[in-house]
Amino acid sequence: MKKNLLLFCCSCFFCLTCLATPVDFSVEIDDISSFSLNTLGSHNKLKKDLWQASDPQKLFQLIDKIGTAPLSPASRKLIITLLTQDTTGFELKNSQENSFLLKKLEALTRLGAFNEALELIELIPTQQIPQEILQLKTNLLIALGQFEKAEKELEKLNPSFKTDETRINFFLEKEEKNKAILSYEIYRENQEGKNPLFSALAENILLELETEIPNSTPLNIEHVYLFSRLKNPSLKLDNQYDGIRKIFVNLPTSNIDERIYYAEKINLDAHELENIYKLPLFDLKIESNHLRRAEIYQKIKSETDHFAKVEWLKTFIKIALQDKLGLYLAPLIEQELNTVLPQKEYKDLAFYATQIYILQNNLEKANEWYQILSNEKDDTYQKHRLLLIPGMQKLGAGIPAETESLLNHFCADLKKENCSEFWQKASHEFYETLNTSKPNRSPLMIFEYLKQEHNLKTGENLIRAILDLNDEKISDKYSLLFFIKQNCPLEISLPLELEGTLYQ
Numbered sequence: 001m002k003k004n005l006l007l008f009c010c011s012c013f014f015c016l017t018c019l020a021t022p023v024d025f026s027v028e029i030d031d032i033s034s035f036s037l038n039t040l041g042s043h044n045k046l047k048k049d050l051w052q053a054s055d056p057q058k059l060f061q062l063i064d065k066i067g068t069a070p071l072s073p074a075s076r077k078l079i080i081t082l083l084t085q086d087t088t089g090f091e092l093k094n095s096q097e098n099s100f101l102l103k104k105l106e107a108l109t110r111l112g113a114f115n116e117a118l119e120l121i122e123l124i125p126t127q128q129i130p131q132e133i134l135q136l137k138t139n140l141l142i143a144l145g146q147f148e149k150a151e152k153e154l155e156k157l158n159p160s161f162k163t164d165e166t167r168i169n170f171f172l173e174k175e176e177k178n179k180a181i182l183s184y185e186i187y188r189e190n191q192e193g194k195n196p197l198f199s200a201l202a203e204n205i206l207l208e209l210e211t212e213i214p215n216s217t218p219l220n221i222e223h224v225y226l227f228s229r230l231k232n233p234s235l236k237l238d239n240q241y242d243g244i245r246k247i248f249v250n251l252p253t254s255n256i257d258e259r260i261y262y263a264e265k266i267n268l269d270a271h272e273l274e275n276i277y278k279l280p281l282f283d284l285k286i287e288s289n290h291l292r293r294a295e296i297y298q299k300i301k302s303e304t305d306h307f308a309k310v311e312w313l314k315t316f317i318k319i320a321l322q323d324k325l326g327l328y329l330a331p332l333i334e335q336e337l338n339t340v341l342p343q344k345e346y347k348d349l350a351f352y353a354t355q356i357y358i359l360q361n362n363l364e365k366a367n368e369w370y371q372i373l374s375n376e377k378d379d380t381y382q383k384h385r386l387l388l389i390p391g392m393q394k395l396g397a398g399i400p401a402e403t404e405s406l407l408n409h410f411c412a413d414l415k416k417e418n419c420s421e422f423w424q425k426a427s428h429e430f431y432e433t434l435n436t437s438k439p440n441r442s443p444l445m446i447f448e449y450l451k452q453e454h455n456l457k458t459g460e461n462l463i464r465a466i467l468d469l470n471d472e473k474i475s476d477k478y479s480l481l482f483f484i485k486q487n488c489p490l491e492i493s494l495p496l497e498l499e500g501t502l503y504q
Helices: 002-015 056-063 073-083 099-111 114-122 131-143 147-154 161-173 177-189 196-205 242-250 256-263 270-277 289-302 306-322 326-337 344-359 363-374 379-395 403-411 417-425 428-433 458-469 478-487 490-499
Strands: none
Touching: 056 099, 056 458, 073 099, 073 326, 073 458, 073 490, 099 114, 099 131, 099 242, 114 131, 131 147, 131 161, 131 242, 147 161, 161 177, 177 196, 242 256, 256 270, 256 289, 270 289, 270 326, 289 306, 289 326, 306 326, 306 344, 326 344, 344 363, 344 379, 344 490, 363 379, 379 403, 379 417, 379 428, 379 490, 403 417, 458 478, 478 490
């Protein structure tokens, strides 16, 4: 009976009309772009079509300019972001194979961005890395002191004058001078292709001959190791690339005076700067400001009395600003300011401390020192407070209600010349809040390359904007900053704005 009932139920089940939604098992597959060295990048903070409308020849000429003139820290960071942008799926039109990547790597090397250049190279599959990029990788590893890795890469390179020069440097850095001399003897036997500047440097250092060194030839990464060993070089590094100067200041064979001098003028982080400032000064006459700063820094680190330490720190910041080095030394200054507790007794440090923390995008710390000025009634401190308001506002603190009264007190009709510093750094919000006429500005129309017909050349135009932003001859920075803000995330554009708030 039970068996018949079960069969009946089953038959009823299969006879019922089933209402069901059909299932689509189809899969859409997007085409994957073919691998290209020209599309390699380590992040995607910006849009991927940065270069699609650019003419390769003009773009490469522009990239070749990167590193030939000083860049502020925030400008350098933006340029590095552009050069390491992930452009997967995009091919630069009419470009030669690998040429775009090589141009970017060379620019990063000129900037002294050695780690970033290596990170890009590491993205290349081992079997596809070209010899010229492998040569650059080997030199970068030597520059970073990674000798074991450099030796392995050096063995993969086809013999050439470049590899001979790299091998000589490799032996020198490993303190194997006899091997370096032997390698140079083989190098100079070949008359064609060798570098005259490298030969002159090698003969002075390795063979101890008084060979004249040509001063008109710029140094490259192969030259600097030999150059650092010259006792009285006539060639100076002021016009050399930051990458060359960065290698120079990190070499123990370089003159200590010059190591400190050039370290202050390139983009070093706090740890790198600290190592340079701690170099022994025993045999040096402390006459120049760069040596004086190094001496003061050593006193800051060794001082146990808090008030004395604050006085040394204030002096250090003042002479840094005096030499217009505030942007470069700010990371190290912030590190030392973090060891000082903001308090009324240190009110003479407050103006400088607030500037550094604004520059370093640290609203909390900036506000602690700013409040010390706010509580002081003396005109000196109130004037300092007024000058800091534009920077605090850009950092997110808003515009204080008493801004107008401060301006009236120090400037009477808001237009006196002694408040020009304030208005140069004020945003348009100040003009609106204080009901004051704005300056005549026309964003995006002053520079030819920012006009509408060029709006697809984003990456190219960002490079031009950064180069112009750092050109002292160009006064209109507003249009450039406006364009950068329109095309970059706040984390990249805000530091550029904050750099303009430093009173130096």
